[in-house]
Amino acid sequence: MSVRHGLLALLSQGPRYGYQLKTEFEASTADTCPLNIGQVYTTLSRLERDGLVSRAGEDEQGRVRYAITPDGNGELDRWFAKPVSRADRPRDELVVKLAMAATTPGVDVAAVIQAQRSSTMRTLQELTRAKRGFDASAEAAQRLVLDSMIFQAEAEQRWLDHCEAVLGSPSDSSPAKETT
Template identity: 45%
Template sequence: MSVRNGLLALLAERPMYGYQLRAEFEARTGSTWPLNIGQVYTTLRRLERDGLVTGERATSPGDAAAPDAPATERPTTSATAKATSVTGTPTARAAVVNPEHGDGDGGDGRGIVYRLTAAGEAEARRWWVTPVSRRMAGRDELAIKLALAVTLPEVDVRSLLQRQRVETLRAMQEYTRLRHLADDSADLAWLLVLENLIFTAEAEIRWLDHVESRLIRRGSGVPTGTDREDTR
């Protein structure tokens, strides 16, 4: 998930303080990908350096005029409440800080309202019309772990697969439980996130089954802990 593009998309709606951007991002994604406030300000500084946003010190708390119900003032929805049980972190409402007293980031972005430049608006529009590329996949810890495991004789790969399958099944069951609790009419954004997590977990389980089948077909090509003991 590109935090950079996410912040640009939110700023296309209206100017915001850094803490408001974090709160809006987390509220709209069900707090599934919590943002550190420092990460938000680091990204904003880079966007400002690149000429995509400008930051102006607010003269009053009302300078970053919010919609009728910004995320930081909305009642807690069933989506944000349930998100905590998935991520184990507080929902976006915990990020609320009085802008008159600063954003609580230690000073770098305190009291600054961020807005898009013309170049920033064009970049936000470009993101919406550009498909996400799958040609250069991000680092997948599990894929890396298994790729290394099959090259190291001291690793019990089949045991690793079994433990991972149990963990992924547990996560999928929790996502499915939350999906049944979600309100289809009110929690569309949260539903989309949950369904993505469910489908991703299902695909991971299928892949783990495939890896195990491949190891079985290879026979002793990848020794398990028991295999190694038998050959000593």
């Protein structure tokens, strides 16, 4: 998740102060990517240091507002134009966990898979309920975030089915034997 670029995107819509950026960022991501206010101000300081934002005065309550600079707009345009590489994403803990479970003696891989499957199914149900809770006027960005999370949970369920098929049936935690 690029907080840096998310804040630049919000600032491209006009000057904002830190807490306003935090709440708008969270609203845009359907509250699935919470931000610590300290993280927002640290990021703003770095953006200012790098010449991508500047202080745009204070509002009537004395809060410092930030505005995107021309260099910030250029950075934002480059970010939107560049596809996100799988290599740019953090390690998937579930992949590592199942790889380690499959190679660690004494681990019941089927139980690990089943526990994850149950958890993923609960998550999928919660996300589906949350999506149904949106009315027609819900922000498109919020719907897209929830759709993405639903699709990821569905894909995880399919991947767990695949892992189970490759590693053995639920009653057999030993790796499946290949046939030639």
